[in-house]
Amino acid sequence: MHIAPYDNQNKAIVDVDDAHVPLTYFNIVKLKAGETFDYRLAGYETCVVPATGTVMVETGGESFDEIGNRGADVWDGEPEGVYVPTDMGCRVTALTDTETFIAGAKYAETLKPFAVRKAELDLVQYGSDDTKTHRKIKHILGAGHHDRVGRLLVSELFTVGAGGWSGFPSHKHDTDRPAGPDGEMEETRHDECYNFRFKPNYGSGLQMLQREDNKPGDAYHIMDGSTVLIDKGYHPCCVLPGYEMYYFTILGGLSQRSLKQYFQPTHAEQLYTIPGIMDMVAKFK
Template sequence: MHIAPYENQNKPIVDADDPMVPLNYFNIVKLKQGEAFEYQVPGYETCIVPATGTVDVDVEGVQFAMLGNRGEDVWDGEPEGVYAPVGAKVQIVCASDHTEVFIAGARYDKVLDPFDVRQHDLVQYGSDDTKTHRKIKHILGQKQHDKVGRLLVSELFTVGQGGWSGFPSHKHDTNRLPDETRHDETYNFRFKPNWGSGLQMLQREDNEPGDAYHIMDGSTVCIDKGYHPCCVLPGYEMYYFTILGGLTQRSLVQYFQPTHAYQIETIPGIKDMIAKFK
């Protein structure tokens, strides 16, 4: 499902118990210097990631100062995040002139400890020849596996202009280990320049026609089931904030579309990328 860009007024874009992606939670919070935002999401662990600006975060009295270093947009600096346990009371205070903050969440039933992530885990793969060149910055990834319940949070950037992402096409909508896990997924897209755009495909069955959504700067896409590659127009760079929430485990097992699975062998570094979603 595509949710067109809109001013959400700091209210969840994907709320708890969403009918399409109940394992996910997503909010965008915009603040000016000195303004505060408080939230609490029962039944969900969350992660605070400034898209731009700097914030001070308080999680049940545990303080994380000066989170975020990006200026104009998500390309202007490196991501940082704070993990907040299930149902925790969180306060975010803007420490810069203004800020835009992503709040990602996944359903979970145990309370863990809060922590911050000041250095991401980078994976770069693909090639210009295969039109799949991109890099992923993991905020809650493999390195945080023992500290998080079901939530995976990352940022994906195309390398260069134009090209495809999420290919070879894959899905993760059914629990049938060892072949696949059920993970709901939510994206928020940005483009550089910001008048760029792209296309999100969603193919429910192999070799059957699917759906396509025109995505723009600020678009949110919720993936409940099906194969879901996306692409960006030539001449533009694409970014998407990625939230994955697992039903029974955190580690993601992707099932690659049989028609295209052989192309895993043609894309440099993709096997390392797959291994990082654990």
């Protein structure tokens, strides 16, 4: 499903128990310096990530100051964030004008809050210019925080260069499917939500969603600020030549945090043509 860019007035774009992706939550909060935003989500853990600007986050009796360092856009610096546990009140105070993402995943337990600074990001880069798959991933809540988070994975993904494909070879993660009697999973159910940005901001791209192998699917024209909900199916995306693409990624697992992607059989041989792709797979845990 594609949600076209609009002024959400600090109200959730993907609310709790969404009909398409009930395991995820997404809000964009825009504040002027000095303004505050309060929220509390029962049943969902969240992560506060400034897209631009700097904020202070207060939650669970702790205060995390000077979160975020980016200026003009998401390419202008490194991401930072604060993990906010389930059913814990949170106040976001804008220290500068800010656009802030709030990412969430359904999770029943209440853990402890913490900040993720830019030096703690889990980084991976893979693909190549030749294969038109050059991509950089900055995991905010990635493998390095596996023991401190319930079901939420939060990352920022960038195309490298001008134009190209992302999320290829095509994969899906819409079913909890054990690989054998030992309990190892061949695929895990993780609902997913994207918010896209383009550089320059009048660029655009395409999000595919093929729900069955070798059968026609859907394609969405994505623009700066588009939100896409991935409920089921294989879902590569691409950006027009001459533009760069970014997307903020939220994953919420049904039964576990570690993501197990199932690659589309028709294109599975491409796994061996794209440099570093298995490193990418290993980081989504």
